[in-house]
Amino acid sequence: MALTLYNSLTRRKELFQPLVADRVSLYCCGVTVYDYCHLGHARSYVVWDTLRRYLRWRGYGVRYVQNFTDIDDKILNRARQEGSTMDAVSERYTAAYFEDMARLNILEADEYPRATHTLDGIKRLIHDLEQKGYAYAAGGDVYYRVEKFQGYGKLSGRKLSDLQAGASGRLAGDGEDSKKENPFDFALWKGAKPEEPAWESPWGSGRPGWHIECSAMVRDRLGDSIDIHMGGADLVFPHHENEIAQSEAATGHPLARYWLHNGMVNVGGEKMSKSLGNFTTIRALLDEPQPDGPVSAMALRLFILQAHYRKPIDLTPEALQSAGNSWLTLRRALEFGHHYHYNPASGWHPGDSPDPSPLPDLDRTLPEVATAIADFEAGLDDDLNTPVALAVLFRLAKAIGRDRNRLTHGEQPLEDPQQLQQNWQVLVTLAAVLGLELGYDPAENPDGPADHPAEATDQDAPTGKASAPEPGETVSDAEIQGLIEARQTARHNKDWAEADRLRAKLQALKVTVIDQPGGDSRWYR
Numbered sequence: 001m002a003l004t005l006y007n008s009l010t011r012r013k014e015l016f017q018p019l020v021a022d023r024v025s026l027y028c029c030g031v032t033v034y035d036y037c038h039l040g041h042a043r044s045y046v047v048w049d050t051l052r053r054y055l056r057w058r059g060y061g062v063r064y065v066q067n068f069t070d071i072d073d074k075i076l077n078r079a080r081q082e083g084s085t086m087d088a089v090s091e092r093y094t095a096a097y098f099e100d101m102a103r104l105n106i107l108e109a110d111e112y113p114r115a116t117h118t119l120d121g122i123k124r125l126i127h128d129l130e131q132k133g134y135a136y137a138a139g140g141d142v143y144y145r146v147e148k149f150q151g152y153g154k155l156s157g158r159k160l161s162d163l164q165a166g167a168s169g170r171l172a173g174d175g176e177d178s179k180k181e182n183p184f185d186f187a188l189w190k191g192a193k194p195e196e197p198a199w200e201s202p203w204g205s206g207r208p209g210w211h212i213e214c215s216a217m218v219r220d221r222l223g224d225s226i227d228i229h230m231g232g233a234d235l236v237f238p239h240h241e242n243e244i245a246q247s248e249a250a251t252g253h254p255l256a257r258y259w260l261h262n263g264m265v266n267v268g269g270e271k272m273s274k275s276l277g278n279f280t281t282i283r284a285l286l287d288e289p290q291p292d293g294p295v296s297a298m299a300l301r302l303f304i305l306q307a308h309y310r311k312p313i314d315l316t317p318e319a320l321q322s323a324g325n326s327w328l329t330l331r332r333a334l335e336f337g338h339h340y341h342y343n344p345a346s347g348w349h350p351g352d353s354p355d356p357s358p359l360p361d362l363d364r365t366l367p368e369v370a371t372a373i374a375d376f377e378a379g380l381d382d383d384l385n386t387p388v389a390l391a392v393l394f395r396l397a398k399a400i401g402r403d404r405n406r407l408t409h410g411e412q413p414l415e416d417p418q419q420l421q422q423n424w425q426v427l428v429t430l431a432a433v434l435g436l437e438l439g440y441d442p443a444e445n446p447d448g449p450a451d452h453p454a455e456a457t458d459q460d461a462p463t464g465k466a467s468a469p470e471p472g473e474t475v476s477d478a479e480i481q482g483l484i485e486a487r488q489t490a491r492h493n494k495d496w497a498e499a500d501r502l503r504a505k506l507q508a509l510k511v512t513v514i515d516q517p518g519g520d521s522r523w524y525r
């Protein structure tokens with residue numbers, strides 16, 4: 001199969017064909033840096049990171065550019081509120097952006113242009129638009145003349161005539177609107193206001209509008225036409241419509257071949273957003289105690305990928321809890337090879353630690369491996385259908401989990417060792433294409449999952465190295481029983497730190513605990 005993507009511009013799925021063979025240029029609209037990133041941002045950047053990873057898996061050389069909007073009224077307001085500067089606010093939240101995205105295993109872009117570093121490109125673009133009659137100066141500002149651009153409305157499907165009819169009487173007024181030829185003309189440059197940061201320009205001192213920065217950044221960093229332009233569905237109008245109007249009027253070329261938009265994360269049916277104030281930040285979700293127990297970064301990533309990227313999602317504690325359980329299943333299967341590399345005949349033997357970087361080549365001649373890869377690709381080729389791709393991972397994880405249980409209980413695995421190893425390798429490899437990897441969750445205990453409620457409902461056998469009794473072990477059964485009971489009490493009281501501590505202690509004593517339905521535990525050593 002070949003990759004197809006839903007193009008918002010044509011409103012249908014299209015075969016993906018890059019402008020230059022084997023290479024793909026991507027531009028993604030970044031954040032306005034005046035607060036911590038929320039779960040809507042997490043979704044947007046996880047989704048586009050996954051697209052990028054998949055394009056790489058498909059063999060494309062990928063160039064990915066994403067901006068930071070660091071000139072904006074909202075940043076200025078924030079700076080005023082806290083008595084600091086626009087620079088100080090944007091620096092702080094840019095740094096926070098990197099911290100949050102790293103936790104979600106989002107790869108860094110090749111370039112992160114900022115508005116404050118793109119002023120030459122912005123002025124050049126406004127100049128070109130003015131030369132061609134698409135821009136006009138008025139009262140210290142410069143505006144884009146929407147009526148002159150024939151294609152205005154082609155992305156959003158909104159006609160200028162309808163917009164005008166709908167807005168009649170509402171937009172005309174004082175301020176900016178009185179300077180505009182048409183109420184839908186938008187600012188490319190805004191004249192300086194007292195005590196606001198400003199830059200010199202041929203139109204007087206001032207600062208750029210929001211839309212022009214993305215057009216200038218794309219042109220400066222990637223050229224006149226790119227393959228894929230991404231962003232949230234809330235940006236279709238006016239931001240992306242205006243980007244198209246600016247870039248295409250100036251260059252005469254299509255700005256992007258494919259326009260991709262992620263669905264919103266909603267709260268009670270309304271978009272989660274900084275300006276509405278109805279948001280949960282990524283760091284609050286991952287770091288602060290949650291009513292149903294801690295949420296790990298990979299559980300959040302998994303939750304996001306469980307929905308198709310274009311559908312809106314409502315984030316509820318129950319949904320996150322269930323994603324936590326699913327991540328646990330996947331995590332245990334991903335850990336498997338690190339614990340059970342046991343069979344000399346398979347070439348997979350103790351001491352030959354199967355460090356997944358790099359994994360040996362997958363044996364695609366094995367039917368199970370070939371089928372898993374084919375099904376995985378078929379899902380993602382279909383407009384990045386991550387739920388289908390995840391189903392492949394869970395199929396593999398389930399089979400691995402079954403054999404892990406058998407090994408834990410001293411039984412022979414059902415798969416032959418070579419197949420089992422390949423299943424594990426294909427799981428680790430394909431999960432990484434979705435950015436689902438071990439080691440991104442500080443709560444992750446390398447010898448097994450943290451002691452949170454997801455585990456209490458999970459009846460799977462434990463992870464942890466299959467433990468042979470240590471010679472000379474002196475701890476009595478009664479003492480172990482006491483530790484297990486203390487851990488159960490801690491879990492009952494939702495004292496997860498204490499439960500984790502006791503679990504670590506039991507692990508150090510090489511005791512394996514199996515939690516039973518109903519809260520009882522079995523153990524052995």
Ligand SMILES: Nc1ncnc2c1ncn2[C@@H]1O[C@H](COP(=O)(O)OP(=O)(O)OP(=O)(O)O)[C@@H](O)[C@H]1O
Nearest residue numbers: 030031032040044231232264265271272273274275
């Ligand atoms: N709730 C959301 N769900 C999915 N994507 C979102 C959500 N909110 C923002 N995004 C996307 O994140 C990117 C950065 O958005 P931006 O910084 O404008 O955030 P915002 O919360 O919408 O801010 P503001 O409230 O100031 O408009 C954009 O591509 C935007 O579409």
Ligand SMILES: [Zn+2]
Nearest residue numbers: 029030214239
């Ligand atoms: Zn943009």
